[in-house]
Amino acid sequence: MNDLQVSLIDAAIQTDVIIIGAGPTGLSLGCQLVRYGIDFVIVEKNEGVTPYSKALGVHARTLEIYEQLGLAQQAVEQGAIARKARLLKGGKVRAELELSNLGAGLTTYPYVLFFEQSKNEQLLYDYLKRNGKTVRWQTELASFSQTEEKVTAYVNTADGASQLIEAKFLVGCDGPKSPVRHGLGLEFAGSTFERMFYVADARIDWDLPHDALHVCLLKDSLLVFFPLKGEHRYRIVGTFPEEFSKDEGEVLYAEIEQRIQEEVELKLDVHDVEWFSTYKVHSRHVSQFWAGRCFLAGDAAHIHSPVGAQGMNTGIQDGYNLAWKLALVLKGKADKTILETYNQERLENAKHLLQTTDRMFQVAAGSDWLLAFLRTHILPLIAPYILRLDPVKKFLFPLLLQIGINYRRSWLSQHAGDEHFKVKAGDRMPYFxxxxxxxxxxxxxxxxxxxxxxxxxxxxxxxxxxxxxxxxxxxxxxxxxxxxxxxxxxxxxxxxxxxxxxxxxxxxxxxxxxxxxxxxxxxxxTKSSGLLPASIFTKTKRERKSP
Known part of the structure; x- marks a missing residue:
């Protein structure tokens, strides 16, 4: 053993959980572990919370989770509630939909909240700091390995030094290119949409009031304007047509603005652009959410179409599901086999999520002639009436805003005795x-x-x-x-x-x-369920260079 190895061992950080990545998933997981009194270390290669708005929609289930942290009201005050939606076609408003109370009677938060990812991250990071925790910024995972007893990670710090961290568990919340997922050798199967998406945050001057999201009904593409906090500020999300041949990074902002002008067919001025991006959308999920003492959450485990604003919310729920199970195991209140239910419950949800978002994209922007006809001609006529029907509200709202997710097939859900109840084991506790x-x-x-x-x-x-x-x-x-x-x-x-x-x-x-x-x-x-074979505790080690 050389002097460097000895000094690393002497200076090793000992903790319960290592969290790789300080986006919304990693930060919210840390906040949950704070609630349970579990020690953890978060490392993040970036220098701080993202300055970009990125993900936008915050759903009811996420606000219920924030409520337990005492953060829900602050989020609502800082965000903008989606109160209405206007459907535009041919430069005219064809229909107006009431959205502010879609989930009335189902949750305290019966709406979609527009609250940018940057603000979510800051909200969660401030919670950690108030509770004596922080993030090791500008620190990047170099390698990790695991045994039956622990996980060992080597990280590179901002000053070029190497640091050893030892923990009982490691959670990769490190995004779609996840080094943790690659290190575990887990499959990330799926497909890539051929359409090019674009997104921009800007000020828009036009005759439409800043009190609604505006959806352009188009034959073969998507264009939506989401109102943000601040005068005339909007998030613009759209797609180029299928024949558009440029790659990511080759698209100029002028091309995006030209596309917007052509499709809206309204007089408008887009200016003060804070940021814009173009990207191809992938629809993928991992083969499993865990291997031994290592877990994946958020975009490291699943990525999909942005339609429905499911991504950030799903990552936060991943951490919410995992945190209490880790806490029970670390406190000796549950056998480690309970951790298999994280994979069981969240993998099933990820599979369903990808199917749902793919279908939603086809409905919203698919080029199939029948869907295009229904979207552009029939939807404006019937949507205002359909959304007033209680059965439709009770179906759509739980589906879109994630309060309808259930774990009925989990072995943690015991169904003996629930035969005569409308609500079943594995369901979210109903609101009343x-x-x-x-x-x-x-x-x-x-x-x-x-x-x-x-x-x-x-x-x-x-x-x-x-x-x-x-x-x-x-x-x-x-x-x-x-x-x-x-x-x-x-x-x-x-x-x-x-x-x-x-x-x-x-x-x-x-x-x-x-x-x-x-x-x-x-x-x-507290008993072993026999679900986890001993072979899961495979030794895994990876070495990587910084990208």
């Missing part, structure tokens, strides 16, 4: 009001939540005392009257109870008001 307050106000602690819904006058003090006498300090207990709205949401008129996971997905529903099933469920988490 309790004495004028959201049920989610009771679910902010980073714990399991045992909720007893009762139509009796019992105070359940004996049950609460029994729970407190057990080694279950990570289980919260609430008794809630069986209000009519609760009975309606669950389709159950008799007393029942629900055990929620720390991410507020339902573990089980039962009509048996005793502690037995809760104890059995939690005890099972």
């Amino acid at each position: 009001l309790v004495e004028g307050q959201s049920i989610y106000d009771k679910l902010r602690q980073p714990k399991f939540h045992w909720l007893v819904f009762s139509d009796t006058q019992d105070d359940f003090q004996a049950l609460k005392t029994e729970l407190e006498n057990q080694d279950t300090e990570f289980v919260d207990f609430n008794v809630i009257p069986l209000y009519p709205q609760v009975a309606e949401v669950f389709d159950m008129n008799n007393s029942f109870n629900v055990l929620l996971r720390p991410d507020n997905y339902i573990a089980f529903i039962s009509t048996e008001a005793s502690l037995n099933r809760v104890k059995i469920y939690l005890n099972e988490l």
